[in-house]
Amino acid sequence: MVKNSEKILADHNVSITNPRVFVLEVLLENKGPITLDELQSTLKNRVAKSTLYRVLNDLKKINILNEFTSPENQTVVELSLSENDHHHHVFCTNCGEVEDVTLSEVFEKQLSDEITNIHKTSKYRIKEHTLELIGLCSDCD
Amino acid sequence: MVKNSEKILADHNVSITNPRVFVLEVLLENKGPITLDELQSTLKNRVAKSTLYRVLNDLKKINILNEFTSPENQTVVELSLSENDHHHHVFCTNCGEVEDVTLSEVFEKQLSDEITNIHKTSKYRIKEHTLELIGLCSDCD
DNA sequence: AAATAAATGAGAATTATTCTCATTTACTGT
DNA sequence: ACAGTAAATGAGAATAATTCTCATTTATTT
Known part of the structure; x- marks a missing residue:
C-alpha cells in the first residue's frame, strides 16, 4: 500500500x-x-x-x-x-502555540460582504484574507 | 514651539x-x-x-x-x-504596498461577537485580532 | 559647568535563509 | 532488473536580517 x-x-x-x-x-x-x-x-x-x-x-x-x-x-x-479548508489561526502570546480556528459560516458571509464593500471604496481588488486571533491558551491563562 | x-x-x-x-x-x-x-x-x-x-x-x-x-x-x-485607532491592513501582492483599512462598525461588532463565540468553544482567551486583506492595488491590477 | 547616566555609530557576532558543488538518489527507456 | 541521465541531497560557504559590543558622544542631574 x-x-x-x-x-x-x-x-x-x-x-x-x-x-x-x-x-x-x-x-x-x-x-x-x-x-x-x-x-x-x-x-x-x-x-x-x-x-x-x-x-x-x-x-x-x-x-x-x-x-x-x-x-x-x-x-x-x-x-x-484541499482548496476548501479555509480557516484562520489563534496564537498564544505566551507559549507561541498556534492552532486552527474555523469561523462560523454566518460570520464568513458577513466578512465577505464587508470585503465587497471595501472593494467599492478602496483602490484594492481583494483576493484573500487572513484573520489572526491573538490571546492566551488555557495552559498559559 | x-x-x-x-x-x-x-x-x-x-x-x-x-x-x-x-x-x-x-x-x-x-x-x-x-x-x-x-x-x-x-x-x-x-x-x-x-x-x-x-x-x-x-x-x-x-x-x-x-x-x-x-x-x-x-x-x-x-x-x-492612540488607543482607539483600531484598523486593519491591505497588502498588494504585486508591489508590496500596504495601507490601512478601517472596517465598518457593524462589521467590527459582528467580528467581536464571533470572537465571543470562539471563546466559548476554544481553549483560548482572545485579546486581539488582526485581519489582513490581500489583493492587488489599482496600479498593479 | 562638571559629573553621571544614557544613547549612538561602526562594525563584529548571531541567526535565518539561500546558494554551491561534489556525491547520491530517483526516473526513463530498454 | 539495469545503465544512463536528470534531479535531489548533504555539508558547509555565502548572504541577509537583526542583535550585540564597546569606545565615543550626547543628554540629564546637580
Whole structure:
C-alpha cells in the first residue's frame, strides 16, 4: 500500500524522495500549524537543514503548504491539502502555540460582504484574507 | 514651539535624541504603514542601522509602534499613537504596498461577537485580532 | 559647568535563509 | 532488473536580517 505522503507527492508530479516523505509525514501527523523550529528539531537527524528549506519551498510551489509569521515573529508552516479548508489561526502570546480556528459560516458571509464593500471604496481588488486571533491558551491563562 | 515628535517622546518619558526624532518624523510624515526597507533607505544618512533597530524597539516598548510581516515577508512598521485607532491592513501582492483599512462598525461588532463565540468553544482567551486583506492595488491590477 | 547616566555609530557576532558543488538518489527507456 | 541521465541531497560557504559590543558622544542631574 502506498503511503499517504507518497501519494501526495505523486499526485503533484513531484518525485518521491526520503526528505520529502519525512517532512510530509511530520506535517501530516502534526495536523495543524507547526513552528519551523519544531519541524527542524523533529527532523534534525533525517533531513539536512538546507534540504528542509528546499522541501518546504517545493511544497509551497505545488500549493499544499502555507507559511506565515506569528505575532512573535516565529515562522509557522501548515499543510493545506484541499482548496476548501479555509480557516484562520489563534496564537498564544505566551507559549507561541498556534492552532486552527474555523469561523462560523454566518460570520464568513458577513466578512465577505464587508470585503465587497471595501472593494467599492478602496483602490484594492481583494483576493484573500487572513484573520489572526491573538490571546492566551488555557495552559498559559 | 516644540515639535510633534519631541512631544511624543517627552509624553512617554523617553529622552529626546536626534535619531529618535528623525525616525518619528519619517513615521509621522508617512501617515500609515511603511516597509522597514523604505524606512532604512529614507534614514540611511542620518541614523545608523543598529540605532534604527534600537529606536524601533524603544517605540515598541512605549506602545506607539506596531510591527508586522507582510504576506511577502517584508517587515512593516506603523505608528499607533492612540488607543482607539483600531484598523486593519491591505497588502498588494504585486508591489508590496500596504495601507490601512478601517472596517465598518457593524462589521467590527459582528467580528467581536464571533470572537465571543470562539471563546466559548476554544481553549483560548482572545485579546486581539488582526485581519489582513490581500489583493492587488489599482496600479498593479 | 562638571559629573553621571544614557544613547549612538561602526562594525563584529548571531541567526535565518539561500546558494554551491561534489556525491547520491530517483526516473526513463530498454 | 539495469545503465544512463536528470534531479535531489548533504555539508558547509555565502548572504541577509537583526542583535550585540564597546569606545565615543550626547543628554540629564546637580
